[in-house]
Amino acid sequence: MRTPWRLAVRLAGACLAFIHVVLGGEPSPFRPLPSSESRIPRTLLNMARSIEGQREMGVAGEHVPWLDALLRDLDAEWTLARAATNSAPHEAMARLESRFADDLGRRLGSAALRRLRELEVQAQGGRALLRDDVAALLELTPEQRSKLAAIAAQTDDVAARARAANTNGKPDAALMDGWQRLRKAEDTSMPRVLKAGQSTLWRESVGARMDTSKFDRVHPTAPEFPAGGRWLDERQPRMSALRGKVVLVHFYAFQCHNCHANFGTYNRWRASLREKGVELVGIQTPETEAEREPARVEEAARKAGFDFPVLLDLDQRAWTAWGNSVWPTVYVVDRRGYIRGWWIGELRWQGARGDQIIERMVERLLAEE
Numbered sequence: 001m002r003t004p005w006r007l008a009v010r011l012a013g014a015c016l017a018f019i020h021v022v023l024g025g026e027p028s029p030f031r032p033l034p035s036s037e038s039r040i041p042r043t044l045l046n047m048a049r050s051i052e053g054q055r056e057m058g059v060a061g062e063h064v065p066w067l068d069a070l071l072r073d074l075d076a077e078w079t080l081a082r083a084a085t086n087s088a089p090h091e092a093m094a095r096l097e098s099r100f101a102d103d104l105g106r107r108l109g110s111a112a113l114r115r116l117r118e119l120e121v122q123a124q125g126g127r128a129l130l131r132d133d134v135a136a137l138l139e140l141t142p143e144q145r146s147k148l149a150a151i152a153a154q155t156d157d158v159a160a161r162a163r164a165a166n167t168n169g170k171p172d173a174a175l176m177d178g179w180q181r182l183r184k185a186e187d188t189s190m191p192r193v194l195k196a197g198q199s200t201l202w203r204e205s206v207g208a209r210m211d212t213s214k215f216d217r218v219h220p221t222a223p224e225f226p227a228g229g230r231w232l233d234e235r236q237p238r239m240s241a242l243r244g245k246v247v248l249v250h251f252y253a254f255q256c257h258n259c260h261a262n263f264g265t266y267n268r269w270r271a272s273l274r275e276k277g278v279e280l281v282g283i284q285t286p287e288t289e290a291e292r293e294p295a296r297v298e299e300a301a302r303k304a305g306f307d308f309p310v311l312l313d314l315d316q317r318a319w320t321a322w323g324n325s326v327w328p329t330v331y332v333v334d335r336r337g338y339i340r341g342w343w344i345g346e347l348r349w350q351g352a353r354g355d356q357i358i359e360r361m362v363e364r365l366l367a368e369e
Helices: 004-022 044-049 051-057 063-082 088-108 110-123 125-130 132-138 142-167 173-189 196-205 257-276 294-304 317-321 354-367
Strands: 246-252 278-284 310-312 329-333 339-344
Touching: 044 051, 044 063, 044 088, 044 110, 051 110, 063 088, 063 317, 088 110, 110 125, 125 132, 125 142, 125 173, 132 196, 142 173, 246 257, 246 354, 257 278, 257 294, 257 354, 278 294, 294 310, 329 354, 339 354
Parallel strands: 246 278, 278 310
Antiparallel strands: 246 329, 329 339
8 A cells, every 4th residue: 555655755756757848858657558458549639630739739830830741641541540340440540649649759849749648648538547557657456447447348338239229220329328428427437446645646647637528620630632533624622722721521422312402502602601711622422323424423513503623532532531421421621621520411401500500610710810
């Protein structure tokens, strides 16, 4: 059992380590999350993309374009890995996180890296206590680690049953609600496993607390449109050339009834938002054989009155690169090229106000510096 004297020594050591990091000395006490760990959410890149996270890391001036370019490179692989169904996502994401952390440390120093690691574990909530590096730092006992694992296992069991019900076409609302309640409760129940001294050390180790759940721009950067893709007319935009503008990208299929319900809104956006510097791009990814015929896609776009660039995504390269899964889906991309939100399905389905939600988001992004 830890004595008060030992606790004081560890607290002093933690404080000294923090001072050394601020001065550019010691690296972060938190190690990269291993690829074998699937119980803990991988949040490092989310924090790196966020406006608040970049501010906390001290990203400014000449470092901004460097960071954006690095994240665009990593996000292209991150999006594909996230959609995989085997062990590949954890392995790929662990590799991408390590690469980002290494590059950040070399570019901005250990203080920036440490702050990113602190935000990473804060965003992981109670599950951060499952980390091996955290267990070592806090000197968790085998009994404590077992209790923490049992709390996570209970939540994961409900989550697995909820996913199975959804996969079988029989969604269970009670299971979904139970899963969400248990996951939220972990952030309170897991820290209760700690002893008083461990709690104090934990608070000291993660730095200044922030509500990471409210961080903005945690989604990946928008993929580039496939090179050599077929467009309906001479307009062949590149996402890189659209930076500096807010961009609305919508996936559709011309024979999709739900997609047709959105067409009028797309045309209204094109007419009303163009003067504000907002670009609209359509991506027609086929679902039926008819939707693979360029002439029929072009005819349908003309009948719909589309006055914006449309990509014929016949080989589904754009669909895959964006990690898209539903017709229709609308993505909102900010002026630095980060995806800021999306709407899946009909914008006005059964009284929904998806069009208004996106329009408010666009206005907010136009006002950002």
